[in-house]
Amino acid sequence: MSQFKAYFQNINGEDTYPLTDVIYRSKVDNSLLEVHHDREALASRSPEEWKKLFAERRMSFKPADQSGIWSKREMVLPDMPEEDIVTMREGWSPLFDASILARELGMKKLSVKLCGNSHTGSFKDLGMTVLVSQVNHIIKKNIHPIDAVACASTGDTSAALSAYCAKAGIPSIVFLPAGKTSTAQLIQPISNGSIVLALDTDFDGCMKIVQQVTADNRIYLANSMNSLRVEGQKTISPEICQELGWRVPDTVIIPGGNLGNVSALAKGFEDCMAMGLIDHLPRIIVAQAENANPFYQAYTRGFDQLVPMQAKKTLASAIQIGNPVSYPKAVRAIQKTNGLVVSVNEEELANAAHRADRTGLYCCPHTGVALGALEKLRAAGTISADEEVVVISTAHGLKFTEFKVNYHEKQLENIVSNFANPVFKAKAEIGPVMDILKKEMAARRR
Numbered sequence: 001m002s003q004f005k006a007y008f009q010n011i012n013g014e015d016t017y018p019l020t021d022v023i024y025r026s027k028v029d030n031s032l033l034e035v036h037h038d039r040e041a042l043a044s045r046s047p048e049e050w051k052k053l054f055a056e057r058r059m060s061f062k063p064a065d066q067s068g069i070w071s072k073r074e075m076v077l078p079d080m081p082e083e084d085i086v087t088m089r090e091g092w093s094p095l096f097d098a099s100i101l102a103r104e105l106g107m108k109k110l111s112v113k114l115c116g117n118s119h120t121g122s123f124k125d126l127g128m129t130v131l132v133s134q135v136n137h138i139i140k141k142n143i144h145p146i147d148a149v150a151c152a153s154t155g156d157t158s159a160a161l162s163a164y165c166a167k168a169g170i171p172s173i174v175f176l177p178a179g180k181t182s183t184a185q186l187i188q189p190i191s192n193g194s195i196v197l198a199l200d201t202d203f204d205g206c207m208k209i210v211q212q213v214t215a216d217n218r219i220y221l222a223n224s225m226n227s228l229r230v231e232g233q234k235t236i237s238p239e240i241c242q243e244l245g246w247r248v249p250d251t252v253i254i255p256g257g258n259l260g261n262v263s264a265l266a267k268g269f270e271d272c273m274a275m276g277l278i279d280h281l282p283r284i285i286v287a288q289a290e291n292a293n294p295f296y297q298a299y300t301r302g303f304d305q306l307v308p309m310q311a312k313k314t315l316a317s318a319i320q321i322g323n324p325v326s327y328p329k330a331v332r333a334i335q336k337t338n339g340l341v342v343s344v345n346e347e348e349l350a351n352a353a354h355r356a357d358r359t360g361l362y363c364c365p366h367t368g369v370a371l372g373a374l375e376k377l378r379a380a381g382t383i384s385a386d387e388e389v390v391v392i393s394t395a396h397g398l399k400f401t402e403f404k405v406n407y408h409e410k411q412l413e414n415i416v417s418n419f420a421n422p423v424f425k426a427k428a429e430i431g432p433v434m435d436i437l438k439k440e441m442a443a444r445r446r
């Protein structure tokens with residue numbers, strides 16, 4: 001047994017449950033549970049000792065040490081036996097130095113955390129390694145009978161769930177809103193052998209069904225309502241600080257849908273503070289697509305309450321969510337960090353993603369939402385030229401090929417593609433080829 005302890009706890013700290021229980025909500029107030037760590041025990045080790053340990057694990061070849069998540073296992077699931085961990089060496093995604101984009105936006109320090117550079121191409125792997133490891137542990141040690149793991153998904157969660165379950169030999173079930181995911185997203189759970197159901201509804205409708213399917217506890221729920229996922233995703237924060245030499249960026253911008261990821265980000269920074277690894281929190285900014293922005297709407301009303309909306313179609317399909325389950329945790333994240341919520345329209349997100357691509361990135365539309373928010377806040381002066389900003393890129397652009405092809409072919413409805421890069425058709429003769437090259441090379445000279 002580890003000297004470090006963690007358990008499920010409700011938002012007010014009134015009731016607690018072991019992490020091996022199959023439970024998602026408090027029996028006292030029905031609020032979503034959180035994984036609560038014994039922060040005193042974590043703080044009993046000095047910040048220097050933690051930093052040394054984390055640096056040593058960075059050099060190790062052990063699978064758990066090579067995972068960005070399990071290399072910080074004491075602050076994730078301290079009691080997880082190493083033999084039950086299901087890992088694909090997720091995490092430790094690159095912190096892309098976006099200095100050309102920074103120059104274009106008139107700022108000094110900008111990085112993009114490429115969470116989509118992962119096994120299934122999105123940040124969902126970070127949380128899924130934790131959840132599936134815990135299920136694997138529960139099954140292997142005969143703690144509870146579990147027949148399968150299920151999730152509702154806008155595409156990326158299902159891909160991560162099916163891959164990790166397939167690796168562990170655990171059956172998985174995914175509910176997707178029919179016709180609302182990209183081809184690359186849909187084929188992932190199909191390939192990994194999940195039971196795939198495309199429902200004639202939106203994500204919020206899939207969420208209702210999965211909660212019913214998982215009600216009897218033999219099918220385990222893998223959505224971010226299950227706070228084990230948050231524990232994996234929160235390691236983005238210590239990872240960023242570690243990559244910056246344990247410096248805290250001034251501002252972190254993250255796209256938000258169901259709002260689990262922003263809750264995780266904030267928790268990660270708070271845990272780092274409790275362990276003495278950092279001495280202040282960054283400002284956290286959530287970016288939402290205008291067509292699915294219930295969190296932004298609540299923010300403009302001083303967070304009076306969440307008014308669920310019917311989310312409209314957006315290019316950022318993974319955040320087409322109208323009733324975010326992690327709303328209370330996300331409000332806390334914004335309030336604690338003096339944060340902001342920004343809304344970005346379809347044209348802004350498409351152009352921001354493709355402007356960034358011109359500087360070497362390859363952005364998914366959700367990253368476009370975060371970059372669109374950055375552009376707006378820079379233009380308004382809300383983000384200053386001297387501020388150090390990290391943008392969280394949540395998925396790999398390769399999962400959203402339709403978005404990118406349509407953008408460059410200027411086929412996106414009601415969108416002017418400012419950064420379209422058309423393919424030139426030319427005769428295979430040197431004259432016409434040179435004419436195009438001369439014109440285009442002159443246009444591209446910076």
Ligand SMILES: Cc1ncc(COP(=O)(O)O)c(C=O)c1O
Binds near residue numbers: 257
């Ligand atoms: C690519 C991508 N970006 C952003 C998000 C939003 O994360 P969250 O729903 O935790 O706010 C998701 C969630 O589905 C996603 O798949």
